[in-house]
Amino acid sequence: MIARQWIGETREAVVDAYFRYLEATGVKECEATKGNRGVWLLRRVHDSKAEFVFISLWDSVESIKAFAGPDYQKAVYYPEDEKFLLKLNPHVVHYEVLVSPSH
Numbered sequence: 001m002i003a004r005q006w007i008g009e010t011r012e013a014v015v016d017a018y019f020r021y022l023e024a025t026g027v028k029e030c031e032a033t034k035g036n037r038g039v040w041l042l043r044r045v046h047d048s049k050a051e052f053v054f055i056s057l058w059d060s061v062e063s064i065k066a067f068a069g070p071d072y073q074k075a076v077y078y079p080e081d082e083k084f085l086l087k088l089n090p091h092v093v094h095y096e097v098l099v100s101p102s103h
């Protein structure tokens with residue numbers, strides 16, 4: 001199993017709106033992609049900003065490519081992300097899952 005991690009930061013004032021937007025875009029699309037084993041969405045508010053950590057779990061690199069495209073190490077962004085995010089990180093990080101509740 002592979003974990004895909006993306007981190008983004010917003011202003012605290014839009015934290016709830018961005019959460020709803022992430023649910024409707026990235027979370028929904030990940031969960032609908034064959035080979036996805038689930039999504040964890042974490043949030044931490046500090047210094048008038050909110051950090052979101054999006055972790056999706058996948059069966060294989062091929063299943064990640066079905067979601068992210070052939071350049072699967074690039075971050076996937078949606079049309080209104082620029083409205084919310086303070087910067088658009090171009091890449092994500094992948095990890096091999098060694099221990100998990102279901103693995």
